[in-house]
Amino acid sequence: MGGAMLEGWLARGLDPAAVTILDPNASADLAARGLRVAPEAGDLTIAPPAILVLATKPQSLDAVAPGIASVAGPDTLVVSILAGKTMADLRRALPDARAIVRAMPNLPASIGRGATGAYANEATSERQRREADALLSANGMVEWVGSEDLIDAVTALSGSGPAYIFHLAEAMAEAGAAAGLEPALAARLARATVVGAAALLGESPLEPAQLRQNVTSQGGTTAAALDVLMAEDGLRPLMREAVAAAKRRAAELSG
Template identity: 45%
Template sequence: MSTSTRLPSILLVGCGKMGGAMLDGWLACGLPPSAVIDRHRDTLPAPHVLVPSLGDLPASFQPDVIVLAVKPQKADAVLETLARRFARATLLSVMAGRSIASLSRVYSQAATDTAPVFIRAMPNTPSTLGAGMTGLYASPDATPEQKQHCDSLMRAVGQTVWVDTEQQIDAVTGISGSGPAYVFLLAELLEKAGVEQGLPQATARTLARATLYGAGQMLHSLPTDAAELRRNVTSPGGTTAEALGVLMASDAWPASTSQAVAAAVRRAGELAG
């Protein structure tokens, strides 16, 4: 999804699956001259700079936003190095399970005269296709301009929502961050059920995937409540009603979905420390 707002220049630290997906979206939307630190990516189009380490950056380079897309367990070493180079910075973290308090503590201990602003983002893997969903939370000292910079970056790869408390980022993780896996599981199970009912696997896969795609398009395009869309498909006494009678039993989807999301939210909180 493109954005009409000018993107900020960035320093992207880490260019794995999520970092790479976001970078591709940003490049397509006219990213200003920026830099990427990554030891595994081979090329980056001019005028952008690809370097293997922070020490290889041009001395004059000063990004609008530093995007942290490294593994959480590597974050401390990265932050300590960044703090010595960028005293006053806007840092956008897309790492799960690292609170702003923990990130700020590492940054400040490395250079006591720093004044960084941290913003957390929880994107999801459809960002690869420009169809991502990202929840964002900003520390109280973030300026409107800093928030706009980060919002513009994440809207370049999908949609954004802002939450009022950092704890709510854990809920975002449980719904949209982990959510694609729930949908993929449903596709997997529908395909398996189709084979069990005598369909060739290729046919069952096409039916499952196309059905999820079409239903998703309706949810995305229509203002109608999801419950109403479900009722519109369900004729009394028909085949859909028979299937939903199983899926909507008290010990089936209503309970297991809430339990699954709660488990993801709980784990996100544990990882944040």
């Protein structure tokens, strides 16, 4: 996810020389593109930055914290995209840090179409919040939530959401093949349908329900399919169960 965000920032004009990446597994081409890269903080002389973006796997926080704690100074704004890691977890890992923003972006951030939910602690100044908003907005829309516990719900909905859409495209392609289409053709049609419908949803002022109704003729083929998807045991309860499972897992990652 950190890589996706970085690609979005670079594509929108961020100076590579302004970025230092601390990653023992960083690809060699990053340095070739002008970014400063080091396996550990001690491998570069780094003053505490204005903004430190934490983009490790959540389970790796305790392992990497000793190497980056000195980089997170009292004037550094820490922006964490670690699913499940709470403000308390982050303060414990980075004891000198004060201003912290928990954010949950998603994969389309890499093309400037991301959706990010964010929460700032009380130590975050209005200026720092604006800086975080500008940073995150470069990758797409940003919504600020009023309490930290809502970040887990954001993670479950939009953070993990692109995978739900990709799986929908998979399922549609498989259904098309089962209906008799050649699999590659079914896959192309499913992909184009998802992409086109998403683009229409993004540009239309209408609510999703109204768009659905507009494309559904009474007694027609779409209505027949929706009778299945909108049944009592159809897509909605399944999606609620999926999002609830993702939210529970986000909470477990803080332990």
